Every structure is written in structure tokens, then in C-alpha cells.
Amino acid sequence: MNTVLGLAFLATTVAQPAPGWLQDAETCNGWYHRWDDAALAQMRDALFVIGVPPDKKVIEKAHGQGTRVLVYVTFYQMPPGKTYQKANVSDHPDWNVIHPDGKEGISVFDSSDNPGWRTVCPNSPDYRRYALEYTKFIMDQGADGLFIDNGHPDVTCEAPEFGRHQHLYPGKDNIYAYRKLLEDVRAAVKGYGEDKIIIVNPGTPRKEWVGACDGQMLESYICTHAADHRWHKEARLLDFQRAWGPPADEGHAVVALSYIGHTGNSPREDAFYCYAWARISSFVWADWFTAKDVARALYKLRLGKPTGPMQRGDGYYMREFERGAVAVSSESRAATFGLSAKGHAGVYDVFAARRLKLGRSGNCEITLEPRQGRVYLFR
Numbered sequence: 001m002n003t004v005l006g007l008a009f010l011a012t013t014v015a016q017p018a019p020g021w022l023q024d025a026e027t028c029n030g031w032y033h034r035w036d037d038a039a040l041a042q043m044r045d046a047l048f049v050i051g052v053p054p055d056k057k058v059i060e061k062a063h064g065q066g067t068r069v070l071v072y073v074t075f076y077q078m079p080p081g082k083t084y085q086k087a088n089v090s091d092h093p094d095w096n097v098i099h100p101d102g103k104e105g106i107s108v109f110d111s112s113d114n115p116g117w118r119t120v121c122p123n124s125p126d127y128r129r130y131a132l133e134y135t136k137f138i139m140d141q142g143a144d145g146l147f148i149d150n151g152h153p154d155v156t157c158e159a160p161e162f163g164r165h166q167h168l169y170p171g172k173d174n175i176y177a178y179r180k181l182l183e184d185v186r187a188a189v190k191g192y193g194e195d196k197i198i199i200v201n202p203g204t205p206r207k208e209w210v211g212a213c214d215g216q217m218l219e220s221y222i223c224t225h226a227a228d229h230r231w232h233k234e235a236r237l238l239d240f241q242r243a244w245g246p247p248a249d250e251g252h253a254v255v256a257l258s259y260i261g262h263t264g265n266s267p268r269e270d271a272f273y274c275y276a277w278a279r280i281s282s283f284v285w286a287d288w289f290t291a292k293d294v295a296r297a298l299y300k301l302r303l304g305k306p307t308g309p310m311q312r313g314d315g316y317y318m319r320e321f322e323r324g325a326v327a328v329s330s331e332s333r334a335a336t337f338g339l340s341a342k343g344h345a346g347v348y349d350v351f352a353a354r355r356l357k358l359g360r361s362g363n364c365e366i367t368l369e370p371r372q373g374r375v376y377l378f379r
């Protein structure tokens with residue numbers, strides 16, 4: 001089945017890429033606190049921000065300052081006994097995932113953020129109806145789309161065996177049903193305009209969702225609140241780049257979210273390192289405003305389209321864009337290399353906040369200590 005689906009993904013990726021504005025996005029952000037005027041003011045440099053409440057007035061304010069906004073939703077889990085996303089799962093026993101032992105599915109976040117939350121079944125006809133109804137409600141508020149968290153459904157549901165609900169797709173697992181749900185949600189969202197989007201967060205992007213959404217999130221990219229060190233090493237970052245750079249270049253956006261401020265490094269160093277790796281890989285970089293006090297300049301950068309693929313040199317990786325370049329040094333070695341300023345007035349080092357001296361040939365020589373990321377603007 002994997003092979004057949006794999007081919008289908010490839011076809012749909014090319015046929016239905018994300019809208020141009022998302023393909024051109026370089027950074028974005030997220031905000032899960034109050035969307036008051038102060039919060040909105042700090043979003044001015046962001047192309048789009050995830051986490052807006054489904055509230056017409058707030059969305060209009062964001063649009064007024066040129067910020068696109070996505071509403072956070074989950075189609076994975078719900079808290080029993082209370083209203084969440086306009087519904088109470090306890091009123092809908094036919095929404096729960098049922099495991100082979102006959103018990104209701106429990107969220108993987110049960111022991112952390114969401115105690116007691118149940119998983120829901122994308123193969124349940126009434127749950128599907130509800131998900132689309134809630135999508136319509138969000139889009140009616142004027143949102144630019146949905147950020148669908150927890151894109152990792154419980155794979156099997158035995159509800160038909162236990163008489164809890166029948167399945168829309170009998171005999172199919174929830175990878176199939178969840179993809180179908182994403183396709184339907186995306187179609188509903190596109191009904192409000194081709195520039196509207198859905199981004200799915202499975203934690204790490206999954207090939208199964210390519211073509212069923214406009215993009216996916218790679219959460220806790222390099223820096224995370226769950227580790228006191230950079231937990232994605234160079235080899236893993238190259239794996240991500242190899243696996244997800246090409247789909248990103250074809251129009252399946254990958255949002256790499258780094259939580260800055262939890263390692264022993266300087267947060268500014270971490271922010272530039274994560275940003276540079278993301279941009280080298282064709283990913284949209286996000287930090288959920290965790291670097292706003294140390295690296296706000298990154299939010300404003302508009303490097304333009306890449307002018308070539310990632311280049312690999314002695315102890316460094318680099319990529320050039322229309323209006324600048326990004327570089328990272330390896331984990332173990334310093335690097336020295338030349339950056340050509342040919343055709344440009346000069347080179348500005350964003351980290352150091354200064355123009356670099358050009359050599360006679362029009363090149364500037366750059367030296368990086370190990371584990372550094374930098375960004376340069378041609379100007």
C-alpha cells in the first residue's frame with residue numbers, strides 16, 4: 001500500500017502546491033497567548049502568525065497591519081466533559097477511537113499537557129461532519145487558514161467491532177482516513193480563496209500528508225524546551241535537508257520551529273544557527289517569539305529566492321539567495337571561505353551588524369568558529 005500511496009503523493013504535490021505567498025515565505029511565527037494590541041504590534045514584521053483566536057474582530061485587526069493569521073486546531077484529541085472547539089466529545093460517543101481491547105483511545109499528551117484527553121477517529125462519519133463544520137466556522141471569521149496540530153492519528157480504530165461507530169472507509173486505517181480528512185478540510189478552506197492554507201504539525205513531517213496540505217511543521221528544530229543542548233546534530237539536519245528540501249522547493253512548505261533560550265549557548269547564536277540551517281534547507285523558520293529580544297532582525301529578513309542549491313565546503317554549508325546568503329559551520333571545525341559580492345554594492349553581516357570589508361577581487365573572506373550560523377545581505 002505504501003508504494004501506491006507514495007506515487008499518489010508525488011503526483012498531488014506537483015499538481016497542488018501551496019499558494020505563492022507561502023512558497024515565498026522565509027519566516028513565520030506563532031502566538032498562543034492573548035492577542036491584544038501589544039501582541040499584535042510585535043507581529044508587524046511577520047508574514048503570517050499561527051494561533052489567532054477564531055474571532056472576526058482580532059483577525060480584521062491583524063489583516064489591517066498586513067499579517068496573515070491561522071487558527072490553531074487539533075483533529076486528534078479532545079477533553080471529555082467540556083466544550084472544546086465548540087463541541088463536547090462526551091456528547092458524541094461515536095467520535096472516540098476504540099482500541100482492540102475495547103477501550104477509548106487516550107492522547108499521547110495524557111501524562112503532560114492534556115490529562116484525560118481522548119483521541120478521536122477521522123474515520124467516524126459524524127466526527128468528519130463536525131470537523132468540516134468547525135472548519136467552516138473558522139473560515140467564516142475571515143482566517144487565512146488552519147494550523148492543524150497533532151497530525152499523528154491513532155492508526156487503528158476498532159469501533160465497528162465494538163458497535164461504537166461505523167467507518168466512512170471500511171477496512172481502511174486512520175492514516176488513510178486522516179489524509180482524506182485533510183483533503184476535505186483543505187478543499188473547504190480553498191473554497192474561501194486559493195490563497196488560504198492548511199499547515200499540519202505531525203512533529204516531524206510525514207510523507208503521507210504531502211499533497212493533502214499546503215505544508216507541515218518540523219517542531220523543536222535543533223533547539224527545544226525539552227533539551228538543554230542542540231538536539232538535532234549535523235547528520236540529522238542533513239537528513240532533513242535531503243528529505244524535505246526538494247518537496248519544499250516544489251511548493252510543500254516546511255515550517256521549522258525552534259524554541260530558543262533553553263541551551264547553554266548564547267540565545268542569539270542559537271537563533272542564527274537554527275535560522276541559517278532552516279534557510280539552507282528551504283524551510284520557513286519560526287521561533288514562536290522566543291528569540292524576539294536577541295534576534296528580532298531575523299524576522300525582517302527577505303533574502304528572496306535561492307539562486308542555487310546548498311553548497312558544501314571545508315567545514316561549512318552555504319546557500320545564496322537573490323539578496324543575500326546564509327552559512328553554517330560544522331559542529332567540530334572552524335571554516336574560512338570567500339563570499340562573492342560581484343554585482344552588489346557590498347556585504348552586510350546581520351549577526352555582527354556591520355558591513356564586511358571586500359578584498360581586491362570583490363570577495364569577502366569569512367571565518368566562522370564551529371557551530372555558528374550567519375546571514376549576509378548584499379547591499
Ligand SMILES: [Zn+2]
Pocket residue numbers: 096097098121122123124157158159160165167
Ligand atoms: Zn473509528
